[in-house]
Amino acid sequence: MLKETGLPPHRFSLHHLRHTFATLLLQQSKNGKGDKVDLRTLKEFLGHESLATTQVYTHINFESKKRAICSFKLE
Template identity: 60%
Template sequence: MSEPVFLNKYRQALDPRGLHVIFKDASKKVDLPPTRFTLHHLRHTCATLILHQNKEYVDLRMLQELLGHESITSTQVYSHVEYEQKKKAIDSFRLY
């Protein structure tokens, strides 16, 4: 059995719906467009950064485990996105 990463206010595992509510509330507070910034985008960005910034500790199999993918094929998409490309895309946003 694995331990949850995020807990709700009752110290129980935070379910996807609860995480979605928190993310949407936080996005509204900082005025991010809801169609442009989603949990899927956040998950993809985090997974890409984990893989590309920690190559000595994290490989595709480890990332597969972290993301809960059944098939390594689902995880391989992260190996095709270069960190510098992602950084340029992130830096191109004017969020302030």
């Protein structure tokens, strides 16, 4: 299946693709490009028992971190 899409099978696994999809789904919902998806929903979707496990696999990009830091108002 990966060969058919042009992705090298030695670089991608079902596990990798599944968690990449979850990360993109979470990022899109945070950017206002879709319905809101929270970590608990993703936890159920991915079949994780622990919310901490879901957090490990949903990578947050640098821009998201930067926005979070900049959102603090120091007065």
